[in-house]
Amino acid sequence: MKPHDSDHGVLAPASDFRPSNDLLSDVLRFVQLSGERVFTAELGPGFDVLFQPGAACIHVIQQGSIDIEAEGGSPLRLSAGDIAVLPHAVQYTLSDGPRRGPNERTTLEVGPAGVQAAVLRHGSGSPVARTISATFQFENKGGVSPLLKLLPDIIHIARDADQSAVLIRDVAQFLVLETTEQEPGAALMISRVIDILIIRSLRTWARSLGTRQGWIGALADARVSRAVAALHRDPTRSWTVEDLASVAGMSRSRFAELFLEAVGEPPLRYLHRWRLAMASDLLRRSTLPVGEIAHSIGYESEAAFSRAFKTMFGTTPRDARSAH
Structure with missing residues (x-):
């Protein structure tokens, strides 16, 4: 050898x-990653939000614990500091835990067009969980669908994964600031910052891969x-x-x-x-x-x-x- x-x-x-x-960079350039909208979620006790298949999404957990579950998958518990990237247009839920009965909670359904408001609110009482979230698209999915299909429905980055997780959270905070102030060029800046979030998240996740x-x-x-x-x-x-x-x-x-x-x-x-x-x-x-x-x-x-x-x-x- x-x-x-x-x-x-x-x-x-x-x-x-x-x-x-x-x-x-080569793959993402080919699929034409494009950031779209930014929103924050303020979720009170009993929250249960169902996202219909639409845009891909990233959720950066700011406070509390959230169960995320893609259709056909198992629930994954996210804690403050965790990051979840959903690269496919799949149905999924964000909730505060397992359902205990059919009538014990009300589900807020988000349609395929996604969250249109700057703040998504659900649950009763003061928020027990908060996120900074953003939607994005892979514009050239048709030509490279075999490549994108290899990405899992949920990419989870734990808060203590490495220093990159801290950077992702900091960039998400900047994203909220840019959205709130809406200075000239904000739309382009927001799209580019979302791109940075997704690229950094994929890079961090890739380092944890086995075979x-x-x-x-x-x-x-x-x-x-x-x-x-x-x-x-x-x-x-x-x-x-x-x-x-x-x-x-x-x-x-x-x-x-x-x-x-x-x-x-x-x-x-x-x-x-x-x-x-x-x-x-x-x-x-x-x-x-x-x-x-x-x-x-x-x-x-x-x-x-x-x-x-x-x-x-x-x-x-x-x-x-x-x-x-």
């Missing part, structure tokens, strides 16, 4: 190459992350496993083993998926002929591209374009 193949966190000079854009599939698994290992980022930035290059191992600063055999362990599939198969995700995005955003898109992502024939596209997305490239 070469010295720079060590798993002890010390990388030899061959592994010190850092691409100009990290993998998380996961796809780009999420790659985030857990800096060497694999560098290789995947290189694939994303130059997907039409005739990559070999040896090329990618060099970017990672590892031997070919060790890189192939670690990539499969982290990402869940071999490097060149992952590259194939990423190329098709790019093709889906081009079909949506451009008027390029299907054959030209096929060649632009490395296919020699439109027929081969169409077969591969249908296998991945369940529809032909032409039908996908018509649907858009």
Whole structure:
């Protein structure tokens, strides 16, 4: 084993190459993360808020304890200082604990359009729990849905996860200030600050990952992350496993083993998926002929591209374009 193949966190000079854009930035740039609205929640005893599927959301718990439960999942108890990110448009509830009977509480239902007021209030009496919350969207979900599906319904960051959790809470406070003062440029500032909250939250969460599939698994290992980022930035290059191992600063055999362990599939198969995700995005955003898109992502024939596209997305490239 070469010295720079060590798993002890010390990388030899061959592994010190850092691409100009990290993998998380690359993925988020492709999906076009966009911050939307900010609201605070003041929740009294007996609160039970049902959010219908709509925008993605982040909740930073300021006070008290809150049970959050996505449809089909189990309740997760959040305490002051915890952060919850819901990256998908799923139905979920915020409550003060398990329901004890069908008539013992009243549910406040938030529709798909989300919270329209600056303050969301529910429950009886003085607030026992407070949040700073914000909605956001992934604008380009169609082309990269296989990537986004790997994110869980609820991303939980504990208040004592690391120093990043403190930073997220501080940024959330700034977000409230910007929303309250409404100075010139506030709308753009709010959107950008929400972006920062989501990116920092995903980065903090990624560090806690064990073995996961796809780009999420790659985030857990800096060497694999560098290789995947290189694939994303130059997907039409005739990559070999040896090329990618060099970017990672590892031997070919060790890189192939670690990539499969982290990402869940071999490097060149992952590259194939990423190329098709790019093709889906081009079909949506451009008027390029299907054959030209096929060649632009490395296919020699439109027929081969169409077969591969249908296998991945369940529809032909032409039908996908018509649907858009």
